[in-house]
Amino acid sequence: MNTKNLFLGLLLLGSAGFVNAQTTQTDSASNTAAVNQTGNPAIDGLKKQIETNPKDTEALAKLATAYQEASDWTNAVDTWKKISVLLPDWAPSYYSQAYAYQSAKDDANAKIAYEKYIATVKPEEVEQNKKNLAYAYFYLAFSEQKSDPNKAKEHIAKSIQYDPSNQDAVKLNQVLNS
Numbered sequence: 001m002n003t004k005n006l007f008l009g010l011l012l013l014g015s016a017g018f019v020n021a022q023t024t025q026t027d028s029a030s031n032t033a034a035v036n037q038t039g040n041p042a043i044d045g046l047k048k049q050i051e052t053n054p055k056d057t058e059a060l061a062k063l064a065t066a067y068q069e070a071s072d073w074t075n076a077v078d079t080w081k082k083i084s085v086l087l088p089d090w091a092p093s094y095y096s097q098a099y100a101y102q103s104a105k106d107d108a109n110a111k112i113a114y115e116k117y118i119a120t121v122k123p124e125e126v127e128q129n130k131k132n133l134a135y136a137y138f139y140l141a142f143s144e145q146k147s148d149p150n151k152a153k154e155h156i157a158k159s160i161q162y163d164p165s166n167q168d169a170v171k172l173n174q175v176l177n178s
Contacts, residue, residue: 042066057086064096073104091120095132098139107143114139134163141172152176 046063050056060083067076080097098113114136121129141155153176159169
């Protein structure tokens with residue numbers, strides 16, 4: 001239970017830059033190369049810690065967050081995926097994968113990860129995940145507005161249900177339903 005609370009704390013720390021990821025262009029290949037060339041003591045230390053215990057989900061979450069902070073989206077995704085394998089029912093790892101994919105401008109995989117996140121949130125966890133659920137549904141609605149307008153309308157309705165104050169979702173709802 002404490003591990004999940006730690007992950008949620010780490011997720012909140014890592015999500016501080018999430019809004020920025022929606023508008024910031026990223027070249028993941030050059031960022032990955034820059035991180036690997038210069039070295040990052042925090043990342044290096046966590047990698048060594050994980051070498052001794054590859055199933056240390058706490059260290060993996062810290063490493064994934066460190067990669068995100070360094071804008072190393074490829075390694076962030078890979079690390080969040082490792083956590084998802086170890087903790088397949090832990091929804092925040094899928095949300096974090098989606099965030100990293102979206103930051104790397106990999107919209108197809110971001111969409112898949114947001115869908116997995118939505119499917120993995122347990123009913124008793126909905127209340128604490130409302131903002132993230134709202135964004136995940138918003139992202140799906142936005143990505144499907146041209147290819148499947150009816151599905152997009154369903155998603156945007158869910159987004160607004162979870163966060164009626166999100167003006168971007170309200171605007172998209174107006175566009176979809178006009």
